[in-house]
Amino acid sequence: MERLLAIWIEAFARESPDGSTLRTHAALQDALTVLCPFTESIRLDLLVLPLRGPSRFFGGEEAVFAAVRQTVREVTTGEASLGVADGLFCAEMAARRGLVLAPGKTRAFRRSLPLGVLGRKDVATTCQRLGLHTVGSFADLERAHVAERFNKHALVLHRIARGEMNELDTQRDPRLAKRLVQLRGEDRPREEQVGFFGQRGAGEDRAEAAAHRVRRRLGADAVVVASLRGGRVPEDRATLVPWGSPASRVHETAPWPGQMRAPSPATSLAHPVAVQLRDGAGGRVVVSSRGLLSGTPGAVHFSNWTHRDVVWHAGPWPLVERWWSTNRRRAHLQVLLATDEALLLVAEAGRWWLVGIYD
């Protein structure tokens, strides 16, 4: 869990009708972004930034606090309450109390909080009647008992009390990011990225606009994005789809027995190039049905009548897939050329194909 510095400005909790609160908040966010590009607006009265990077950069946490206080004073002419803890929920609670928790103390702090801070009166009242006054005592209840007695909201609170979740859903103002963008109009901040809590960042919008421009220029499938899926060999594991198409974002992490190990070719040909593999005497090298080479590869011949000498090879690694339907039989071979270039070849249906270049 990330150590966060929360900046709580009580005066901003009630928004002024003339919009000055929002404008000051935007100015403050801009100023704090200069100190730390990961500064995030949670609510009008709450901003957070990760403490680890800035404190290493400024030479200590106290230097960060000083810089932040100074910035707040300059922008808002008021004071902010700072707090440090792990996770957004505890960071806000610490800020409201003006506390800097030492690393590892967040759990004890969270457990010592009164139940009211979880923000649901029904749960707090019922628990108090049961003699449970702190978040810690609520966390010690069995999950099943909580589920039995309360509704699903209480289960979320229970997870927060246990530290399994880091933020209340009521903590964040869902409209704030959009309002800040509208306030800034076309003049969007060129910030690095904001999405460190997982929401869509400013960088994504910029990239999307750029991709649109290229598509208008070159055609709908000119911009592609890549992802990985399961498979044994590099050319099977790569998926390249036109940007904007409904890609199946399945990130395959399951193990694949027999997967070819790294390094993989940096160039993986979408359309393999037919080549010939010959031995020292000029005879064709083929892969037998038992997965053995018929000779020692001596040269790779390309279709444009050029050839390159092979100084070393590894494999072949036979691969029999889908024997129950298409019965695809392939064998992969790594060859190292005399020019220090390395290629990945595959033999299929009695022919050799160039599928990868270790560029």
Place this chain on the structure above:
Amino acid sequence: MTGSGYSYEHMFAFSPQRPVLSADLVASLRPVTLAKTRTLPLGEPWNALVPDAGLRRGSTVVVQAPPGRGGLSLALSLLSESSARGHWSAVVGVDDPGVVAIADLGVDLRRVLFVPRPRGAWAESCADLLDGVDLLIVRPPSRVAHGAARRLMDRVRERGTVLIALTESAAPWPLPAELTFDVTAAHWATSSRLDARLLTVRITGRGQAGRAREHVVVLPNRRGRAEAR
């Protein structure tokens, strides 16, 4: 742990209510932050070999290598750290990117746009993308004209992007770059398969970092990543 009466004063490393730093100290801290945000981070091993341990925004980097001798891997390895930290990048003119190798290098594929075959419009595509990404790799499909390179570099400077031009010695980038990586030799270490590649790279900077230095790095290593030897 007792009930609500628990006191947590002893948990704190220090109080945030200390006197603030003197104004001149705070002022001296600020420009440093700005300089830092003007650099994009580099991962191993480049952070130890390159001045400022990063790529300055608005600068142009040239990666020059004979074909098939690791230039592409080198250029992509310059993306990995920034990409992992959430920056967007684009790769223009690399016809058949080896997706697995790119992922192995530590590049986050969710934030990379590929324009594999820009045909004649590679420079225009780059200009379009410069507004939207923080790093841009381009492999020009043909010899680069002086004017096109200058326009692109001006735009890069204006947008604060980093341009990584991947060229061959037969068709070099026509203008001097802030940083040049020149692959002079590639040697594969093998066992029962291709294991790792030792690249000899000559790094030349401009200005005070202008002295050319030759380094040997492992790219890719047995896990497909870049590392110092």
